Amino acid sequence: MMRAEGAQVQPLPDRTFASGCSATSSVKLVAIGIPVTNLGAVKCTLAAPFARWVRQDVPQLATRWLGGYVTKIESFGSFACRPINNQAGNGLSEHARANAIDIAAFQLDDGRRITVQDGWNGADPQVRGFLRALHKAACARFSVVLGPEANALHHDHFHFDMGSGPYCR
Numbered sequence: 001m002m003r004a005e006g007a008q009v010q011p012l013p014d015r016t017f018a019s020g021c022s023a024t025s026s027v028k029l030v031a032i033g034i035p036v037t038n039l040g041a042v043k044c045t046l047a048a049p050f051a052r053w054v055r056q057d058v059p060q061l062a063t064r065w066l067g068g069y070v071t072k073i074e075s076f077g078s079f080a081c082r083p084i085n086n087q088a089g090n091g092l093s094e095h096a097r098a099n100a101i102d103i104a105a106f107q108l109d110d111g112r113r114i115t116v117q118d119g120w121n122g123a124d125p126q127v128r129g130f131l132r133a134l135h136k137a138a139c140a141r142f143s144v145v146l147g148p149e150a151n152a153l154h155h156d157h158f159h160f161d162m163g164s165g166p167y168c169r
């Protein structure tokens with residue numbers, strides 16, 4: 001499926017940890033159209049919709065809202081062995097199963113760097129529209145999408161996961 005979309009992925013060996021964290025049926029995204037920084041293991045069932053969002057939604061919405069091309073996407077990572085919202089006592093985050101990706105910023109060919117943190121409620125209506133359109137498009141692809149409107153912890157990134165949903169905020 002991934003190959004048919006022109007994405008290059010590398011299968012990773014299954015890993016499980018005593019803490020309950022795991023990265024199974026996971027891949028490394030080698031080339032999915034636009035470079036994405038800082039990504040580790042991503043579960044296959046998340047990699048497929050993520051590749052579609054990167055290859056289809058991001059370029060289309062960058063053209064429509066910004067008249068430009070996204071040359072790099074900055075992520076805060078995928079796999080992380082930690083509880084939900086990093087708070088002790090919470091259940092394991094989908095990140096602890098390589099089932100979530102956090103996206104923070106977009107670099108454009110004209111030199112602009114658009115961040116969720118500064119752009120979501122920033123002065124530029126085109127940037128606000130771009131980020132909201134990306135968020136909305138993501139809600140059609142992932143089980144759970146969290147952004148700045150979800151809670152303060154997501155003021156600076158979009159969280160995508162394929163856990164139990166749908167939830168789009």
Ligand SMILES: [Zn+2]
Nearest residue numbers: 100101102159
């Ligand atoms: Zn996250």
